[in-house]
Amino acid sequence: MDDLAIRTERLRKEYGATVAVDDLNLAVERGEVFGFLGPNGAGKTTALKMLLGLTRPTAGTAWVLGAPAGDWRMRARVGFLPEHFRFQEWLKAAEFLEVHARLYRIPVETRRRRVGELLEMVGLSRHADKPLRDFSKGMLQRIGLAQALLNDPELVFLDEPTSGLDPLGRRLVRDIIRSLRARGVTVFLNSHLLSEIEITCDRVAFIRRGRVVQTGQLEELLIAETEVELRGVGLSPALARDLSFFGQCLHLDTDRLTLRMATEEKVPDLVAWLVAQGVRIYSVSPRRLSLEDLFLRLMEGEEAG
């Protein structure tokens, strides 16, 4: 058995004629914050449900923390914040955490303490005796997050954790994810909010129509391509053919050039070449691909193909 936090092989889920997840292969290392990115309806939640044993795969296999996905004993080491959740609204906040701590089989001595700690962590200590039915959406999201961390999990699944949260709440989620990473907890984050992923994740997988279309270290994916915008005098369409040596020409007229290059390293060569061609250069601004650019490119590119 390997030491991965999550591994899936050819995981597939069909609902009737609809294929929600198609041939999903994932390998998530222990201790990393893994972002699972895709538009709404791409199959993110379905994939996550299969990992948790909520849904049975049509085909393929999945392991979580070395156990087959859905193994009930394994779930003692896992935390989960569902996407659309309404918890038992008739419970008060502290009672709700008590109940879930009991479901996690946390011994009675530690239960009280954990409940207090987590209420504190998500900033709800003042509302410990308030029934959940009186909670706002954001407060529910916080208590849900607390619920997912009660058992000090080795792996946490967060499905759209910042939905419904105000900026303070979003920062809280980010801080919690960071502190989890610092403690070596693996975090599997489902999201379509790119800024959230960009700030918190080590590695991402882009999923589209149930398939992973790209996966890798976020840093590497983003520097893999650079767009250079250059302003100068003496540019002419005649240069276009030779410019293709440096990269893909996106825009070219007499005073402006936009070029997509595989790496920033060739920017000085480009400038030197243009100067040699008699172009007077006023500004060169390399712009790294933003996650949004990458996301749109991956999603749209596939659409066209």
Next chain:
Amino acid sequence: MMTPFIAWLTLQEARRRKLLWVGFVLGIAFLAFYGVGFYAIYREMNPHLSSNSLQRREAFNFLVMTGLYAANFLVVMVSVLISVDTISGEIASHSIQSIVTKPLRRWEVVLGKFLGFAALIVGCVMFLVGGVVAIGWLISRYIPANLIQGMALMVLEGWIFLAVTLLGGTRLSTLANGVLAFGLFGLAFIGGWAEEIGSIMRNETAVNVGIVSSLILPTEALWKRAAYLMQPSVLSSLSLTPFASFSMPSPAMVVYALLYGLAALIAAIYLFERRDL
């Protein structure tokens, strides 16, 4: 083993969501109306009743059985209504997701819910049937025969409805589940009367309708057996009461009903285990 905890949680939920409170208040109202009505009739009737104990028993038996008949219907309603939303509603609201992703097995959840509600049904039968019988005794000093057996049969009837409703909840929406449960109840009810009238008229088809209906849902047969047992045998055998059964369901029917409830519970567990949530 999380089953006892889930059962406890189920009872807590019933308490917190004011189910117990509303049930108790309405139960008291039911018993109050029954008591007042019984007393008024008793006062009117008593001077005209001879000291003939058979005649007296016939009259009081009728009054008590009327109350028990209504109580039986309430037990059925309660059994269905308390459990109709429990699984389907939690699936619809997704709150089930945060439970079944905990380190427990799904059957523990279904079984725990069953036991929690089953305990509530026992309480409900004791409260309503006990109340009716107590009122009857206070006013007329009449007490039905085989009370414990009768109550046990009514509890079993409630449990069967509970198991069927839990089973429906694993696959159906709350609304469809309610329609199913009460549809089955109506079917068993009408089948029961068809059998009753059919046996008086010696109409075999009508009797068969009743038999088939009690195989589809054996609850009405349980009530009939309970009603038969709780009445003085001399009255039942003379058919001096509208609650007499011309064809008292046999002990085999009770065994069938037990197996039926068990099968429904097992099916509920099986379907819930396999269901995508």
